[in-house]
Amino acid sequence: DIQMTQSPSSVSASVGDRVIITCRASQAIGSWLAWYQQKPGKAPNLLIYAASTLQSGVPSRFSGSGSGTDFTLTISSLQPEDFATYYCQQGNSFPRTFGPGTKVDIK
């Protein structure tokens, strides 16, 4: 199975800050990487697929990059509605696997 790791596990930030979350796969997955945002009590929401393609309706302050084993999610200017937990997920093979999540909270 492909193991996914994320760092940091949590980050405290202020509105307007730039936030970068990294995700690493235990083996190369090409660009088969998705990012999700999840707010408490809600289902996850797809932000980015194919490592860098923004899902329709997602604000342009979100961006993704990387390929192979190392990936990043960047929020260019954090907004109040962005405080949430973010997960990466590999779609290269079964079982699909998620990173442990990164919680972004208010400083």
Added chain:
Amino acid sequence: EVQLEESGGGLVQPGGSLRLSCAATGFIFGNHDMHWVRQPTGKGLEWVSGIGSAGDKYYLDSVKGRFTISRENGSNSLFLRMKSLRAGDTAVYYCARGDPYGLGGFDIWGQGTMVSVSS
């Protein structure tokens, strides 16, 4: 509107069984892979099972032989039959649509149904 709605969760004793259902609306159900993803309270996401548009099935190792995924395209429904349930299966179970880009992600999620396994 594209929507998924799960049902069938509840409290069950260890060793018991449950059948989860997911009703899809607003898209051509038969054209999409469908999946179940679970999340224990306060923890991360774990993919459980998936079924392709052609009926191919995939399972997490820890549920193989205990869980069975199926679909009925005529009624736009996805199912997860769970037996020999364990405390470790306790979680919110989400139904999720495989993304239409064929890239292994999940673009539409239901609101989830809670499964609690306890005596």
